[in-house]
Amino acid sequence: NRSRDVLDQLKIDKGEYIVKGKLKISYSIESLRDMLLKPRVFWLMVPAGEATENVVNEIVNIAEPGDIVIDGGNAHFKDTHRRFDAFIPKGIKFLGIGVSGGVRGLEDGFCLMAGGNKEGYEYICPALDSLVTPEGAHNYFGTGGAGHFVKMVHNGIEYGMMQALGEGFGVLEKSPYSLNLLDVGNIYQRGSIIRSFLLDMAVNAFREDPGFINIEGVISATGEAKWTIEEAHAEHVPVDVIAKSLEFRERSQYDKAVRDSFAAKLVAALRNQFGGHEVKKVESL
Numbered sequence: 001n002r003s004r005d006v007l008d009q010l011k012i013d014k015g016e017y018i019v020k021g022k023l024k025i026s027y028s029i030e031s032l033r034d035m036l037l038k039p040r041v042f043w044l045m046v047p048a049g050e051a052t053e054n055v056v057n058e059i060v061n062i063a064e065p066g067d068i069v070i071d072g073g074n075a076h077f078k079d080t081h082r083r084f085d086a087f088i089p090k091g092i093k094f095l096g097i098g099v100s101g102g103v104r105g106l107e108d109g110f111c112l113m114a115g116g117n118k119e120g121y122e123y124i125c126p127a128l129d130s131l132v133t134p135e136g137a138h139n140y141f142g143t144g145g146a147g148h149f150v151k152m153v154h155n156g157i158e159y160g161m162m163q164a165l166g167e168g169f170g171v172l173e174k175s176p177y178s179l180n181l182l183d184v185g186n187i188y189q190r191g192s193i194i195r196s197f198l199l200d201m202a203v204n205a206f207r208e209d210p211g212f213i214n215i216e217g218v219i220s221a222t223g224e225a226k227w228t229i230e231e232a233h234a235e236h237v238p239v240d241v242i243a244k245s246l247e248f249r250e251r252s253q254y255d256k257a258v259r260d261s262f263a264a265k266l267v268a269a270l271r272n273q274f275g276g277h278e279v280k281k282v283e284s285l
Helices: 004-013 015-019 029-035 050-062 077-090 102-108 118-132 146-173 181-188 197-208 224-234 240-251 262-275
Strands: 041-044 068-071 093-100 111-116 137-140
Touching: 004 015, 029 050, 041 050, 041 118, 050 068, 050 077, 068 077, 068 118, 077 093, 077 111, 077 146, 093 102, 093 118, 093 146, 102 262, 111 118, 111 146, 118 137, 146 181, 146 197, 146 224, 146 240, 146 262, 181 197, 197 262, 224 240, 240 262
Parallel strands: 041 068, 068 093, 111 137
Antiparallel strands: 093 111
């Protein structure tokens, strides 16, 4: 999923890692296969949907029995289960690993939710251990799409938590007391029941742009909350908070009242803080 120009620039930017043997660059999937030691481990980080399907199909054609293929993207758990089943006759060990931690994961350690071939999971545990250090963790949840199912629901919960923060601080912002929201966020982070990583990200956002005067509350949705809701409805499980949070994001695309609300701006800012997602800037008059 890389162009030649990007790889050429990577050679320049990370040349010392290449010299030390810590980084190897491949311009084709065939050369990637040839430079890996057996059993090969292919870890894919590709957007869910058609892109993942295309890359998985390429891997099928070049992988050999005993190789391990990992989808670390946000694939639908049913797609992961289908791919898991398809790899079994070929003797290839397929894993779907949900990855959480955002842009802070490299520093703090990632949260890795694994499903699929258990033998493959056990083989890559040393690599997973290095990725979750110092504060993250990894766990195996079962065959097929179990890992991506856990990650899907994680993202649904995330939507609801972000919405609650947005709405709560929206009420605080409109209070008659001229509250400093940075101070409020800081005190909430010291021993309160609602202290959290997301609240920490809110504090960072308040520090950078206290009134969110430079951003619009246009909030994208990546699909996992919708899948969570669909699965919940199929199992007759109420998910009112998650459903309302997704509806709010959808309305932010066309409803100016929602888009201009403090809640929407905070949710947009949170996505930028923890995931590096683009924030739409307010156009200058």
